[in-house]
Amino acid sequence: MEGKNIHVWQAEVLANRPRAVGIFELVLSCSFAKEFGLGQFLCLEPLAPESVMARPFSVYTRDLSKGTISLLVKVVGNNTRRLSQLVPGQEIKAWGPLGRTIRPRELSGYDKVFLVGGGVGIAALSLWQNEVFDLGISNEVFYGNKTGAEAVSDLGFIGRAPIHLATDDGSLGFHGLVTDLFAQKVIATEKTLVLTCGPKKMMCRIAEICRQKNLGCWVSLERTMACGLGVCYGCSIETDSGGMQRICCEGPVFSAKEVSNELQARS
Amino acid sequence: MNSKLDLRVQLFGIWLSSPVIVASGTYGTKEFSAIRGFDPRRLGAQVTKGITKDGRKGNPQPRTVETEGGMVNSIGLEGQSAEVVIKEKIPFLAEFGPVIVNVSGFSVQEYVDLAMLLNNVAGVSALEVNVSCPNIHSGGNTPFGATPEAVAEVVAAIRPVTSLPLIVKLTPNVKEIAPIAVAAQDAGADAISLINTVKAPLVGERVGGLSGPPIKQIALRMIREVAEKVNVPIIGMGGISTLEDVLEFLRAGAAIVAIGTANFRNPLIMMELLDQLEEFCRQNKLADYQQLIAFIRKRS
Numbered sequence: 224m225e226g227k228n229i230h231v232w233q234a235e236v237l238a239n240r241p242r243a244v245g246i247f248e249l250v251l252s253c254s255f256a257k258e259f260g261l262g263q264f265l266c267l268e269p270l271a272p273e274s275v276m277a278r279p280f281s282v283y284t285r286d287l288s289k290g291t292i293s294l295l296v297k298v299v300g301n302n303t304r305r306l307s308q309l310v311p312g313q314e315i316k317a318w319g320p321l322g323r324t325i326r327p328r329e330l331s332g333y334d335k336v337f338l339v340g341g342g343v344g345i346a347a348l349s350l351w352q353n354e355v356f357d358l359g360i361s362n363e364v365f366y367g368n369k370t371g372a373e374a375v376s377d378l379g380f381i382g383r384a385p386i387h388l389a390t391d392d393g394s395l396g397f398h399g400l401v402t403d404l405f406a407q408k409v410i411a412t413e414k415t416l417v418l419t420c421g422p423k424k425m426m427c428r429i430a431e432i433c434r435q436k437n438l439g440c441w442v443s444l445e446r447t448m449a450c451g452l453g454v455c456y457g458c459s460i461e462t463d464s465g466g467m468q469r470i471c472c473e474g475p476v477f478s479a480k481e482v483s484n485e486l487q488a489r490s
Numbered sequence: 491m492n493s494k495l496d497l498r499v500q501l502f503g504i505w506l507s508s509p510v511i512v513a514s515g516t517y518g519t520k521e522f523s524a525i526r527g528f529d530p531r532r533l534g535a536q537v538t539k540g541i542t543k544d545g546r547k548g549n550p551q552p553r554t555v556e557t558e559g560g561m562v563n564s565i566g567l568e569g570q571s572a573e574v575v576i577k578e579k580i581p582f583l584a585e586f587g588p589v590i591v592n593v594s595g596f597s598v599q600e601y602v603d604l605a606m607l608l609n610n611v612a613g614v615s616a617l618e619v620n621v622s623c624p625n626i627h628s629g630g631n632t633p634f635g636a637t638p639e640a641v642a643e644v645v646a647a648i649r650p651v652t653s654l655p656l657i658v659k660l661t662p663n664v665k666e667i668a669p670i671a672v673a674a675q676d677a678g679a680d681a682i683s684l685i686n687t688v689k690a691p692l693v694g695e696r697v698g699g700l701s702g703p704p705i706k707q708i709a710l711r712m713i714r715e716v717a718e719k720v721n722v723p724i725i726g727m728g729g730i731s732t733l734e735d736v737l738e739f740l741r742a743g744a745a746i747v748a749i750g751t752a753n754f755r756n757p758l759i760m761m762e763l764l765d766q767l768e769e770f771c772r773q774n775k776l777a778d779y780q781q782l783i784a785f786i787r788k789r790s
Binding site: 226227228229230231268269273274275276277316318446447448449450452453454455456457458459460461467472488490 | 515516517518521522523524525526527528539547548550551552553554555556558559560561563565568569693702703751752753754755756757758
């Protein structure tokens with residue numbers, strides 16, 4: 224029988240700071256932060272009383288000595304607005320770790336890793352970058368936003384990797400899509416891996432570039448989840464091989480070539 | 491400490507450890523048993539997600555949408571075949587108590603086949619016959635649960651091929667619920683589950699099933715109407731999320747209750763509701779389930 228590896232806890236809000244226009248970094252107490260593996264996520268209870276579904280978030284940073292984790296919250300609706308208004312001392316129910324863990328040894332065969340984040344999707348790449356860095360694998364980050372004001376300026380991994388910035392309006396870094404910047408800059412090595420998280424359209428394009436250049440590509444997917452635990456099947460997708468996979472359980476990280484239909488899906 | 495509180499309930503010949511179970515499709519024994527602080531054995535029974543004979547990939551995305559106070563789903567019964575569920579899942583579930591298998595079919599024959607497959611399977615305590623899923627269709631656009639005749643046909647066809655108790659889960663998407671419940675009972679149902687989700691828009695022209703607090707009053711109305719007309723026990727469900735809701739459903743005539751959508755915003759809600767129900771009993775000096783029911787129905 225499997226162990227009891229999912230915690231449900233009343234997380235104390237330790238800090239909640241604006242990091243860019245409409246984006247907050249929420250720091251929460253989490254005494255078992257080390258149990259979050261690569262690719263895993265957590266759910267927060269919805270704060271709006273009229274909401275009934277769990278809210279999934281990536282772990283952005285963690286501090287094992289202090290027992291904290293942080294999340295990047297982009298204000299898009301009633302619940303994220305309430306999250307952005309939490310103040311230190313308040314509590315919120317959280318549960319995790321959720322999703323499939325990627326073992327560090329799955330990375331060990333690669334000699335170069337590119338991390339491509341779009342918007343708040345950058346949050347999912349931060350722990351990856353730390354792991355890749357610690358494994359001594361050369362890595363570079365691509366980070367795209369609509370405008371410079373929406374870009375988190377003090378990313379947790381700044382200084383540990385070259386960061387290539389792109390904005391649609393040219394207000395910060397490359398003027399244009401991060402996917403175009405990536406296509407220009409990427410130089411494949413013997414064993415290159417590309418990890419990406421962001422808008423589906425962006426991930427789809429990155430996966431396409433990787434396919435053309437014959438690079439390994441992993442995508443971190445998201446779908447509306449009701450439970451995050453694998454029981455409601457609300458986030459199931461059909462993979463290219465025809466099987467059904469729950470993003471919250473078998474994912475959220477998939478090999479791009481397994482999920483190209485999902486990456487191209489409009490709905 | 492008072493004398494030991496005993497909330498066991500006997501339904502259709504089976505002892506349930508408590509009057510709280512789970513609404514099919516909102517819980518997995520394996521998944522929830524991995525949660526610290528969650529003890530599946532405290533639930534009256536382990537209720538499976540709806541299974542079909544051959545298994546299904548389910549409906550396309552999007553499958554869920556949140557609405558004001560609730561949610562609409564159109565999952566479409568994604569799941570493995572009955573054969574795989576019987577072989578790989580039931581033995582594990584049975585470690586945690588009675589197992590109720592929720593079954594769905596696209597034809598009367600499919601329900602019969604499922605009932606035969608599940609009959610005599612070790613660990614299975616009852617079948618919950620879902621004649622009400624709004625997201626799959628029996629050829630036409632109406633579920634079997636839409637008319638007394640169709641419900642009677644399904645139940646009467648299953649009854650002779652299994653010795654398991656039959657719980658018939660009805661749809662609220664009908665004009666009159668009581669005649670349908672009576673038809674189910676007369677055809678051999680041992681219990682009635684009320685209610686499944688309420689038909690509502692999902693996205694675009696697609697429809698799905700609305701669940702959560704917005705359907706609670708519909709569920710209560712239907713439970714009262716059915717409780718007046720049938721003798722078999724009712725499993726009450728539909729938007730229950732607080733202890734007050736649990737008591738209200740029991741008062742309305744439900745023998746036990748099932749928790750569904752509330753599991754999503756708090757995976758420990760069923761444990762918390764059981765704690766609160768036990769506390770309620772202690773405060774009111776109620777020693778067992780019978781006393782609890784007598785107490786809350788007397789107060790109404």
